[in-house]
Amino acid sequence: MPFLPRRIWSDEDWYRTQLGYCFRDMDEKWDVFVEDHVVFPHRSWTGHGVFEATFAPADGGGRQIAEAVAERDLERYRGDDEYDCLTLELVLSAIVLGEPSRELRKNWWSRPDPEEVGSTDVPAWLVRHSTLGLRADS
Numbered sequence: 181m182p183f184l185p186r187r188i189w190s191d192e193d194w195y196r197t198q199l200g201y202c203f204r205d206m207d208e209k210w211d212v213f214v215e216d217h218v219v220f221p222h223r224s225w226t227g228h229g230v231f232e233a234t235f236a237p238a239d240g241g242g243r244q245i246a247e248a249v250a251e252r253d254l255e256r257y258r259g260d261d262e263y264d265c266l267t268l269e270l271v272l273s274a275i276v277l278g279e280p281s282r283e284l285r286k287n288w289w290s291r292p293d294p295e296e297v298g299s300t301d302v303p304a305w306l307v308r309h310s311t312l313g314l315r316a317d318s
């Protein structure tokens with residue numbers, strides 16, 4: 181991914197991220213697990229891996245994403261570079277950590293969803309829900 185989230189995750193955030201996240205409800209769209217320093221967000225229903233994000237220590241403490249890749253098989257996931265950057269950060273902050281992430285959500289909603297382009301028969305909110313989903317305890 182040419183664009184990476186600039187966020188610095190605190191040591192507490194990184195600890196919680198390492199615990200992963202397993203969907204508990206049909207409206208949740210992500211399972212996330214960690215091996216070593218790599219975070220693997222997968223789609224909950226299909227098990228398809230969408231992102232791999234490698235975390236490294238940040239200057240001044242905490243962790244940051246040093247590199248990441250995104251799925252490019254259009255049968256599994258449609259994204260573009262900027263959308264992927266926002267989606268990856270949203271999955272980690274809103275789904276894994278359970279943060280409200282209001283500003284991040286606002287930026288995500290302001291970008292066209294690659295799944296929505298050219299589609300007039302499906303409401304945009306439904307496409308967005310199918311991408312991010314909800315966190316059951318939020």
